[in-house]
Amino acid sequence: MHTTFICRLGLGFLFVYHGLLPKILFLSPVEVSLVEASGSGVSANIASPLAGVLEIVLGLLIALRLGGKAPIYLAGLLLIALLVYVAVLSPALLVEAFNPVTTNLLGLLLCYLILRLESMPLPSRAAV
Secondary structure, three states: OOHHHHHHHHHHHHHHHHHHHHHHHOOOHHHHHHHHHOOOOOOHHHHHHHHHHHHHHHHHHHHOOOOOOHHHHHHHHHHHHHHHHHHHHOHHHHHOOOOHHHHHHHHHHHHHHHHHHHOOOHHHHHHO
């Protein structure tokens, strides 16, 4: 199994899991509080499942190698934006167990690895 495939599966799983479980199947109180803190006026019962569907689509695009590198760049931008969003609106979450710092930084690492490995010539990539 190629390293890029494993990285894509890992990053795709990250987005599918976080889109499905805390946003659609089991709406997390943390998700609700973050949506409410945004001041958008949109109910978390609408915004979170919608965001969850979009995260699942992004995760599948990444894992199935659809869309080239664009989904990887989008994932990286989203991971940075969401980390900043949490840091501004609910900084206490940054020190909780299973916090967005660890999740998002590891996601960013996977983005970097995918982009780096997929830009290597094929013979070098096979050795990794």
